[in-house]
Amino acid sequence: MFTVTQITTTLPRGFRWSSVTAGIKASGKPDVALAYCDNGATTAAMFTSNQVVAAPVIVGRRHMQATGGRVTAVLVNAGNANAATGQPGIDACRQSCIAVANQFGCVFDEVFPSSTGIIGVPLPVEKLIAAIPAASSNLGSDAEHAEAFATAILTTDTKLKVAHEAFSVGGKWVNLFGCCKGAGMIGPQLIPHATMLAYIFTDLAACSEHLAAMLASAAETSFNSISIDGDMSTNDTLLLLASGQSGVEAKGEAVPAFEAALQRLCDTLAHAIVDDGEGVTHVVTLEITGARSNADAKKIALSIANSPLCKTAWSSADPNWGRLLAAAGKAGVTFDPAAVTIHIADLPVFAHGTRAAAYDEAATHAAMSAREYTIAINLGQSDGHCRFLTCDLTHEYVTINADYST
Numbered sequence: 001m002f003t004v005t006q007i008t009t010t011l012p013r014g015f016r017w018s019s020v021t022a023g024i025k026a027s028g029k030p031d032v033a034l035a036y037c038d039n040g041a042t043t044a045a046m047f048t049s050n051q052v053v054a055a056p057v058i059v060g061r062r063h064m065q066a067t068g069g070r071v072t073a074v075l076v077n078a079g080n081a082n083a084a085t086g087q088p089g090i091d092a093c094r095q096s097c098i099a100v101a102n103q104f105g106c107v108f109d110e111v112f113p114s115s116t117g118i119i120g121v122p123l124p125v126e127k128l129i130a131a132i133p134a135a136s137s138n139l140g141s142d143a144e145h146a147e148a149f150a151t152a153i154l155t156t157d158t159k160l161k162v163a164h165e166a167f168s169v170g171g172k173w174v175n176l177f178g179c180c181k182g183a184g185m186i187g188p189q190l191i192p193h194a195t196m197l198a199y200i201f202t203d204l205a206a207c208s209e210h211l212a213a214m215l216a217s218a219a220e221t222s223f224n225s226i227s228i229d230g231d232m233s234t235n236d237t238l239l240l241l242a243s244g245q246s247g248v249e250a251k252g253e254a255v256p257a258f259e260a261a262l263q264r265l266c267d268t269l270a271h272a273i274v275d276d277g278e279g280v281t282h283v284v285t286l287e288i289t290g291a292r293s294n295a296d297a298k299k300i301a302l303s304i305a306n307s308p309l310c311k312t313a314w315s316s317a318d319p320n321w322g323r324l325l326a327a328a329g330k331a332g333v334t335f336d337p338a339a340v341t342i343h344i345a346d347l348p349v350f351a352h353g354t355r356a357a358a359y360d361e362a363a364t365h366a367a368m369s370a371r372e373y374t375i376a377i378n379l380g381q382s383d384g385h386c387r388f389l390t391c392d393l394t395h396e397y398v399t400i401n402a403d404y405s406t
Contacts, residue, residue, distance in 0.1 A: 017148060037073070050232045072106040081118060084119050165261035180197060202240070282392040286388040291335075345373040
């Protein structure tokens with residue numbers, strides 16, 4: 001049963017959304033999501049940096065290049081990743097895009113495809129294509145339609161993941177609506193340069209190049225700074241679409257206002273992914289400071305975030321600071337342990353080469369029993385820093401993924 005977050009704010013103008021059940025998910029739940037922009041949208045996309053990529057990533061990249069970032073429709077299927085399916089998978093993806101293009105009278109390159117689900121199973125494209133007319137008929141611009149789109153893309157998620165932002169310039173309002181999915185196989189490193197799928201819609205007027213620059217900046221400290229299990233999906237996709245229907249152009253004061261709204265929206269969605277991670281009982285923020293560079297700080301954050309020893313300790317609220325220090329030490333970053341301090345939920349646990357004099361194991365254990373807390377590590381070198389969101393690793397995660405393909 002999904003936890004529903006009701007969509008109550010004004011949605012971006014120029015978009016319509018829908019979903020249908022095509023029979024791709026074994027559960028029989030809605031599994032095809034369609035978004036349509038009546039006058040087309042300028043877009044920017046970021047994809048997984050995994051060298052093994054799904055057919056929709058291959059096709060999506062080609063379409064973005066062919067159209068210069070123009071998208072008329074977004075087609076998403078859940079329940080099948082269409083990854084490791086060879087040329088037949090690419091052909092199936094193209095066939096589904098052509099079917100959508102025929103439905104709306106646009107060129108098939110303006111259809112952006114995505115898939116999520118099990119890897120290595122042929123996509124039942126006949127089911128997907130058969131569902132397109134119904135998906136088209138169901139399109140609407142109301143909150144219920146946007147919610148239907150956001151729900152149909154989910155797989156092992158237990159919560160609907162949506163976010164909204166808005167700002168005004170010269171009396172005109174610009175709206176943003178974002179939705180995403182992801183609960184496992186989350187360790188995205190998206191490049192322009194669980195699969196996690198995220199779609200952000202706005203009625204700002206902006207060119208694709210400008211959207212790409214703003215999206216890359218927002219993604220670096222949000223989607224690129226989270227990890228559930230450290231596994232990078234073959235399908236990770238982040239898409240930003242701008243309809244231009246607000247009448248506000250991306251220039252002057254609208255630029256910093258949009259960048260701030262986009263950052264807040266991405267931060268909210270990224271947090272929602274980690275908070276709904278498979279089997280997650282604790283959400284942990286890593287605050288790495290005092291590094292020689294931001295890149296060094298992020299290397300240490302990643303090493304800790306993806307350490308099974310650290311993550312299993314968090315599941316039982318075990319204040320094992322030794323595991324934190326060891327994980328930092330294997331990150332490939334040079335530092336002096338004698339200069340390091342570690343605090344868990346503002347409580348000192350390690351200071352300058354040894355256990356902190358004020359370390360209180362019982363108090364730290366109690367603080368780590370909370371749903372969310374912060375681990376702060378200062379390397380004592382310079383001003384490099386990183387904020388990274390991660391979680392614990394529990395028996396439930398193992399159970400979910402041990403049985404996933406069956």
